[in-house]
Amino acid sequence: MRKVMALVATASLLLVTACGSTTAASSGDVAPLESIKVTPGADDSSDPTVTFDTPLVATATGAKVIVEGKGEDIKENQNVKFKSIAYKAEDASLLGSGFAGEPVTLPTNEEFKAQLPALYETLLQAKVGSWVAMVEPAAEAAPAEGASPSASPAEAKAETVVVLKVVASEPIPEASKKLGADEVKKLKDEGSLPTFEMKDEKPAITIPKDKEVPAGLVVDVVKEGTGKVATATSDVSANYTGVRWEDGKQFDSSYDRGEASDFNLSGVIPGWTQGLEGLKAGTQVMLTIPTDLAYGADAASQGRPAGPLVFFVELKEVK
Template sequence: MRKVMTLAAAASLLLVTACGSTATASSGDITPLESIKVTPGSDDSSDPTVTFDSPLVATETAARVLEEGKGDPIKENQNIKFKSVAYKAEDASLIGSGFSGEPVTLPVNDEFKAQLPALYETLLQTKVGSWIAMVEPEAEVPAVEGADASKGPEDDKVKTVVVLKVVSTEETPEASKKLGADEVKTLKDDGVLPSYEMKDDKPAITIPKGKDVPAGLAVDVIKEGTGKVATESSDVAANYTGVRWDDGEQFDSSYDRGEASEFNLGQVIPGWTQGLTGLKAGTQVMLTIPTDLAYGPDAAAQNKPAGPLVFFVELKEVK
């Protein structure tokens, strides 16, 4: 459910260079990127040919336009669609490429800026169609609980060189809204909202047949609790089961693990943050969450459940 880390993970798929071109935009110490050259493939589904002097040694975040595109300027609060290929900095060997698949979409917003500042600044200086080289030292990626803290200087060096091409941009659609209590009641009375029944002390969720997903976050309180009220930054413990709206398939359940999960409401998908804020400990609720408040349009590419999602949640504790 942690969305912040999805940007850092996407950073491990970006970098490039253009033959005979002059860098027109950059950010950070780009000296290590000067040897990178790229020859684009025959089309946007073909891998480019990328070369650089190895080992490529860099200890600072940097991004550089290697070939400027001829499309529209890239602006804040747009979505960029890009394809990328990644190489080992040590020996220039290929790690992986996404050129044969669909473009990845990322919003050029404050979250992007916080996670990948050099790439963010470089994007806003260039145009659609640009090839960009980027390096991001591992030490600058936000720490993950349980990670090894005993790292030496060598661990601060870049291990991956990413090459990306900005394929297109689109205006960021307006975010889905949380529906009001009256709207939720009307949807429930009309049979539009999912239902559930307990089987072997576990919720079994049923998606209504022939109904479109609600155009907003539906918070259907089944049983109101009497405990402490959750805020958007509360640490909570909850039991839950999640299914996809499109096919009703379960993708996760704390009930199957036999214990409640603990998390901070500021570090989960927006549908959970908005849906559980204001509820009291002890509340049971069904959350019907639109795609943009779940894992987003590129959830499948991140190995996350895609599309609108439905959760039965029992808010066990607000800490």
């Protein structure tokens, strides 16, 4: 679904509002969606039956409510939870389904509005329980081999039809904040923070037993460096080990690979950006990162470590 949606960001849109109308909520070029019919499965874990005329030809993005829900209105600044299924536009063959798994969460915020305006506008006219169909054009086709560079590119056509069901919506919780030095000291004195010890030149992290995860980002400096100070956009080199708070299981470690990792602090999870900003090269730090500043509520569905995470990080170089 994420890959499908990414293509939509580059599509040209013809926004159509349904306010004040008795027609189904929609946005964009919805004419190609007229033949889509959805029969819900036995429950929210069962695939629906979806049919449409093939080949479904669309040259602009569109989204439309196919089956109206009976729940609460979907609003701005909510986390919308949905399940989706995707089909090939040419012959309606199944590309993939997420109905057997956990719902995916999509926030109705400004970023969503900018990247997926047709789906955004449609959802904000819909209710929880609605089934929404979306179609998007393929990436703009390149000119045929041997054609003049000034020739117009072939008109892009839809490759994918996505049908999703909104299963819930809730207000977006306030983002977790970085805890102050006094708050971190108090937690440390209480034995409520993870600890580590070096074994065979690798950090072994221990999660405190019977302690609640801290209510915010914890930056626990265990050794302060003397080098250059990192900013939120610095290129850095670091050694690290990461474990899950829930069970202490390691999911990644540069120490195991035998070399530090290079990255820019603007391209990592927010807990790393906020946690390493302001630290000096040579610093060793324990980061306890809440879920929303790690990989998010639907991390597991993306194959990423879920829940609050703990990292030992040695900031070796700020470039």
